[in-house]
Amino acid sequence: MTRPRTLYEKIWDAHVVEQRPDGTALIFIDRHLVHEVTSPQAFAGLRATGRTVRRPDLTLAVPDHNVPTTARLDAAGNKLPIADPESAAQLAALERNAPEFGIRYIDAVAPEQGIVHVVGPEQGFSLPGTTIVCGDSHTACHGGIGALAFGIGTSEVEHVLATQTLLLQPSKTMEVRVEGEVGPGVSAKDIILHITGVIGAAGGTGHVIEYTGSAIRALSIEGRLTVSNMAIEGGARAGLIAPDETTFDYIKGRPYAPKGADWNAAIAYWKSLATDPGATYDKVVIIDAADIAPSVTWGTSPEDVVPITGVVPAPDSFADPSKQTAAAKSLAYMGLEPGTRMQDVAIENIFIGSCTNSRIEDLRAAAAVIKGRHKADNVRWAIVVPGSGLVKAQAEAEGLDRIFTDAGLEWREPGCSACLAMNPDKVPAGERCASTSNRNFVGRQGPGARTHLVSPAMAAAAAVTGKLTDVRELMA
Amino acid sequence: MTPLDKVEGRAIPFGLKNVDTDVIIPAHWLKTTTREGMGRGAFEAIRKDPENLFDSAEYKGAPILIAGDNFGCGSSREHAAWALGDLGIRVVIAPSYSDIFSGNAVKNGILPVVLPQTAIDRLMEVAATDPVFVDLEHQTVTTQFQDRFTFEIDPFRKMCLLEGLDEISLTEKSDSAIDAYEKQLDADRPWMRPAA
Numbered sequence: 021m022t023r024p025r026t027l028y029e030k031i032w033d034a035h036v037v038e039q040r041p042d043g044t045a046l047i048f049i050d051r052h053l054v055h056e057v058t059s060p061q062a063f064a065g066l067r068a069t070g071r072t073v074r075r076p077d078l079t080l081a082v083p084d085h086n087v088p089t090t091a092r093l094d095a096a097g098n099k100l101p102i103a104d105p106e107s108a109a110q111l112a113a114l115e116r117n118a119p120e121f122g123i124r125y126i127d128a129v130a131p132e133q134g135i136v137h138v139v140g141p142e143q144g145f146s147l148p149g150t151t152i153v154c155g156d157s158h159t160a161c162h163g164g165i166g167a168l169a170f171g172i173g174t175s176e177v178e179h180v181l182a183t184q185t186l187l188l189q190p191s192k193t194m195e196v197r198v199e200g201e202v203g204p205g206v207s208a209k210d211i212i213l214h215i216t217g218v219i220g221a222a223g224g225t226g227h228v229i230e231y232t233g234s235a236i237r238a239l240s241i242e243g244r245l246t247v248s249n250m251a252i253e254g255g256a257r258a259g260l261i262a263p264d265e266t267t268f269d270y271i272k273g274r275p276y277a278p279k280g281a282d283w284n285a286a287i288a289y290w291k292s293l294a295t296d297p298g299a300t301y302d303k304v305v306i307i308d309a310a311d312i313a314p315s316v317t318w319g320t321s322p323e324d325v326v327p328i329t330g331v332v333p334a335p336d337s338f339a340d341p342s343k344q345t346a347a348a349k350s351l352a353y354m355g356l357e358p359g360t361r362m363q364d365v366a367i368e369n370i371f372i373g374s375c376t377n378s379r380i381e382d383l384r385a386a387a388a389v390i391k392g393r394h395k396a397d398n399v400r401w402a403i404v405v406p407g408s409g410l411v412k413a414q415a416e417a418e419g420l421d422r423i424f425t426d427a428g429l430e431w432r433e434p435g436c437s438a439c440l441a442m443n444p445d446k447v448p449a450g451e452r453c454a455s456t457s458n459r460n461f462v463g464r465q466g467p468g469a470r471t472h473l474v475s476p477a478m479a480a481a482a483a484v485t486g487k488l489t490d491v492r493e494l495m496a
Numbered sequence: 497m498t499p500l501d502k503v504e505g506r507a508i509p510f511g512l513k514n515v516d517t518d519v520i521i522p523a524h525w526l527k528t529t530t531r532e533g534m535g536r537g538a539f540e541a542i543r544k545d546p547e548n549l550f551d552s553a554e555y556k557g558a559p560i561l562i563a564g565d566n567f568g569c570g571s572s573r574e575h576a577a578w579a580l581g582d583l584g585i586r587v588v589i590a591p592s593y594s595d596i597f598s599g600n601a602v603k604n605g606i607l608p609v610v611l612p613q614t615a616i617d618r619l620m621e622v623a624a625t626d627p628v629f630v631d632l633e634h635q636t637v638t639t640q641f642q643d644r645f646t647f648e649i650d651p652f653r654k655m656c657l658l659e660g661l662d663e664i665s666l667t668e669k670s671d672s673a674i675d676a677y678e679k680q681l682d683a684d685r686p687w688m689r690p691a692a
Contacts (some may be wrong), residue, residue, distance in 0.1 A: 046667065174575075178666065257595045278691060342513045440518075464518050
């Protein structure tokens with residue numbers, strides 16, 4: 021009998037191509053997702069050295085970061101030009117590189133286009149038990165279906181394109197167990213914001229986090245993807261949630277998923293991946309689901325989390341002197357005074373979207389709050405950006421787009437949008453945004469922009485009242 | 497990649513913790529298809545202040561950066577390493593790094609030295625007036641005073657930095673092992689290939 025192993029260890033062991041004496045291992049990569057921002061230099065490197073892509077069949081390219089979220093086709097169905105010449109050049113480079121190297125490519129105007137981390141699971145390209153990489157730190161997202169998925173830099177993108185492997189040091193393991201049932205108005209986003217607040221932005225550094233416990237098991241795949249997406253915000257390179265019936269039901273029938281006899285073989289394998297009884301983690305954090313409130317960030321690190329019923333903390337309330345300095349800088353940037361009630365903070369911008377929260381369930385949750393209401397007058401800009409063309413079509417079939425537009429919100433085309441200020445969707449300097457994205461860093465949504473991270477339902481609530489709001493007060 | 501062994505010079509006493517890669521290089525600088533010229537966008541928001549350390553007479557072009565915990569957290573953008581390199585930084589000294597950033601740094605000939613906060617505090621003090629010496633071969637950080645701090649580094653990373661190695665060429669030596677793995681995978685779990 022082999023020693024009990026965790027989910028992470030099982031996936032790692034199944035991917036070792038070559039074990040090195042120094043403890044590193046050459047790890048096989050099952051899926052490589054490519055977007056336009058972190059790949060051009062990698063393709064240029066291949067070209068310069070005369071290398072090819074080893075496994076184009078395991079590689080999928082889709083543009084998402086730079087694409088504008090306004091209409092992409094004119095009335096006659098012709099592609100509209102992209103105004104920003106640098107964005108246009110980057111998108112053109114991917115459009116050229118993909119066919120040149122024989123890679124599957126989803127065009128910016130294809131119905132399947134979307135944020136790479138929405139597209140991968142949606143297409144059944146991301147599967148449980150696989151290793152998945154992408155030149156984007158939110159690749160951690162795919163851990164929600166039980167894949168070992170992590171972000172890589174451009175040199176590693178080139179390495180994977182050329183060799184389909186990465187040389188890696190095994191990570192330590194960390195279990196974050198969330199037991200019990202969350203209260204009304206508390207979503208997957210609140211769970212992960214709360215976790216990040218508890219463990220800190222560096223709490224998972226060097227670790228892969230496995231999320232366990234009844235509150236995690238109860239989540240849909242959309243919710244699990246949201247939780248795992250922000251593993252990186254707690255410093256962990258990857259998150260993992262063991263695949264189960266919920267996962268299998270989600271994957272079944274998707275275009276790239278196994279079919280027929282292969283499906284049964286796949287299920288049998290995926291079921292064998294769960295952490296063995298008696299396996300141990302290097303670190304364990306246990307959280308009571310009942311302690312999690314609808315949450316919001318006050319500062320410029322995703323660890324700066326308080327319940328919506330809370331107040332802006334005073335820098336000297338932190339024990340660590342460097343955190344005191346950081347908190348003081350954060351508050352100056354955010355224009356907030358200690359002791360201010362979070363619910364008194366006025367909001368001018370609303371962003372519902374990003375690889376964290378742009379799936380159908382997220383849009384349903386936001387629509388449920390906003391239905392029959394209207395955005396507040398002081399909310400200047402409010403956009404809803406579906407994660408993919410397929411999510412957009414589904415939402416429109418359910419009439420969600422009308423609920424948003426009737427409430428004064430804009431309904432956009434899929435892409436990364438206002439999560440990262442690389443495309444025209446930006447938050448102006450000095451203004452606040454209630455955002456369903458994943459990072460509240462300085463300048464993340466635009467130079468001087470002030471971000472408050474929230475769930476889709478909380479963003480919808482802020483849109484209605486014009487300030488950060490406890491969504492429970494708007495629930496029937 | 498330029499090999500790295502000994503680096504000596506002024507060290508920028510930056511010291512902040514949780515410095516994310518959006519701070520090191522904001523997203524609008526990522527709209528490029530080359531690796532060059534990123535230094536202009538490095539620490540853009542901080543450098544809007546004319547009194548900033550990076551452009552000061554003492555620290556402009558300094559080869560060493562001293563930072564706090566969790567340096568390079570957030571986005572995987574390798575542009576952060578390119579930006580530091582373009583600024584002339586060859587060594588970062590901090591108590592910890594994000595996993596992705598430290599990998600990106602090494603692949604671009606930048607040494608991420610890990611030292612405890614007490615050592616960082618002392619080096620911040622020295623860096624205010626005097627140079628710092630980093631020796632990768634012997635894994636030490638010293639000053640012209642009595643300070644001598646030793647650091648750990650993964651032996652593979654050390655070799656890559658010392659010799660300026662290209663990792664892809666090294667991995668290509670394992671080509672037959674990769675072939676064998678792929679064959680075995682197709683035999684054991686054929687369904688792992690994306691369905692047609």
